[in-house]
Amino acid sequence: MTTPTAARHIVNFITGNANKLSEVKAILEPAIQVESKKLDLLEIQGTLEEVTLDKCRRAADLVQGPVLVEDTCLCFNALNGLPGPYIKWFLESIGHDGLNNLLAAYEDKSAKAVCTFGYSPGPGHEPILFQGITDGKIVPPRGPTNFGWDPIFEYDGKTYAEMEKPEKNKISHRGRALAQLQAWFAKEMTA
Numbered sequence: 001m002t003t004p005t006a007a008r009h010i011v012n013f014i015t016g017n018a019n020k021l022s023e024v025k026a027i028l029e030p031a032i033q034v035e036s037k038k039l040d041l042l043e044i045q046g047t048l049e050e051v052t053l054d055k056c057r058r059a060a061d062l063v064q065g066p067v068l069v070e071d072t073c074l075c076f077n078a079l080n081g082l083p084g085p086y087i088k089w090f091l092e093s094i095g096h097d098g099l100n101n102l103l104a105a106y107e108d109k110s111a112k113a114v115c116t117f118g119y120s121p122g123p124g125h126e127p128i129l130f131q132g133i134t135d136g137k138i139v140p141p142r143g144p145t146n147f148g149w150d151p152i153f154e155y156d157g158k159t160y161a162e163m164e165k166p167e168k169n170k171i172s173h174r175g176r177a178l179a180q181l182q183a184w185f186a187k188e189m190t191a
C-alpha cells in the first residue's frame with residue numbers, strides 16, 4: 001500500500017526571515033511539510049495578537065490561499081513589556097549593547113520571548129493563533145551573532161546563541177508555539 005501523502009499537512013510559511021524559516025522547518029518537518037514564500041509583511045502597531053492577526057489576514061489575501069505567519073516579541077518586564085513587537089527596530093537601531101543599556105537603570109533584567117503564529121485557511125477566514133512564551137533574562141552578548149537577539153537572551157544559564165539548535169528549539173518561544181500548532185493539526189487530521 002502507498003503512504004497516504006495527500007493527508008499530510010503542508011503549510012505555506014510567509015516570512016522574510018531565513019533564520020525563522022530554518023527553525024520552523026527543523027521543528028515541524030517531516031510531520032508537517034513547510035513550504036515558504038519570501039515576503040516581508042508590513043506590521044501594524046497594537047497588541048501581540050492584533051499584530052499577528054492583521055499580518056495573517058493580509059498574507060492570506062496576498063497569496064489567495066492558506067498561510068502561516070509569525071511575529072516574535074521580546075518583552076522587558078521592567079519596561080512593562082516594551083520593546084515587545086517593536087524589538088526588530090530597537091535591535092536594528094541600538095544593537096545588543098543598547099538593549100542591555102535600556103535596562104541599566106533597573107535591577108530587574110527579566111524578559112519574555114513571545115512567539116505568535118497565525119494560521120489562516122484562506123482569504124475571509126479568521127486566523128487561528130498559537131502562542132509560546134519563554135521566560136529569561138537580558139545579559140551582555142555571549143555566543144554566535146547570526147540570529148537577532150539570541151546572544152543576549154539567557155535561559156537556564158545559557159544564552160539562546162550558546163545552545164545547540166535542538167536544545168533551543170525544545171525550550172524556545174517558537175518551539176512552544178509550534179507544539180500547540182502541531183497538536184491542533186494532529187487533531188484536525190483525525191477529525
Ligand SMILES: O=c1[nH]cnc2c1ncn2[C@@H]1O[C@H](COP(=O)(O)OP(=O)(O)O)[C@@H](O)[C@H]1O
Nearest residue numbers: 016017070071072073087088091147148149150
Ligand atoms: O528566536 C529568535 N531569536 C533571536 N532573535 C529573534 C528570534 N526570532 C525573531 N528574532 C528577531 O526579533 C525581531 C522580531 O521581529 P519580527 O518577528 O517582526 O521579525 P521579521 O520581520 O524578521 O520576521 C527580528 O529582529 C528578528 O530577527
Ligand SMILES: [Mg+2]
Nearest residue numbers: 043071072085
Ligand atoms: Mg514584528
